[in-house]
């Protein structure tokens with residue numbers, strides 16, 4: 001009996017520590033403008049190769065269908081043919097704060113009509129800027145539309161400003177500055193890991209557990225270049241990469257804020273807000289001047305020496 005209890009205790013201890021933290025990888029704004037370090041086709045091929053190299057079977061690309069010109073279409077077909085999900089991020093990326101419900105709804109539908117033609121189209125909708133409507137009329141209007149067309153709200157839990165690091169990178173290249181890619185990768189991974197662990201800890205604080213997370217990234221050159229480095233670091237810190245569809249099985253998918261918000265921090269920030277937390281809903285790495293300073297000091301200055 002003593003032995004049995006001992007075994008049971010060991011089993012309980014092990015099962016609680018061996019439970020990996022989980023996240024799904026998603027890329028917004030696809031096909032995002034590509035005319036800097038790589039052209040669009042090179043970006044897509046690099047990204048697909050790196051995902052494959054790190055054994056990631058499927059990620060999701062949230063597309064703005066307005067960007068589906070000849071090149072953009074070819075790029076999306078590469079992702080589609082590689083088995084990745086293609087989902088809706090509106091036609092023209094409108095800001096819901098500056099758009100009425102009728103126009104926003106039409107923009108969503110226009111994207112739906114174009115994107116549903118992809119083999120791996122999946123009815124998930126990601127609100128641009130994460131803004132879900134600041135009035136009841138707008139918020140509930142879009143909720144109704146999503147359910148009418150069989151869509152799920154593709155919320156995110158892990159927020160960051162990866163797009164601003166890309167901006168800094170491309171700007172430096174345009175200015176003829178030499179960019180050390182290894183240092184850039186280091187900064188990219190470090191900034192992302194900081195925000196990921198911040199939001200995971202915030203979730204644990206308010207939920208008492210680490211939920212299945214959804215990581216927001218963008219379809220950009222730095223994503224194509226460094227996704228493997230990020231995945232390696234994540235796995236090294238005990239994370240498991242899961243599919244987006246699995247991530248949305250988490251019970252937090254059902255959590256909704258009581259009142260409509262003007263600015264949405266992402267699901268974990270919203271849960272924290274609902275529990276009365278007012279500060280720290282956006283992590284400090286979501287700040288342009290913070291990222292500028294690090295880019296200047298860690299990527300540019302050091303590479304000039």
Ligand SMILES: [Zn+2]
Nearest residue numbers: 028029128129
């Ligand atoms: Zn977007």
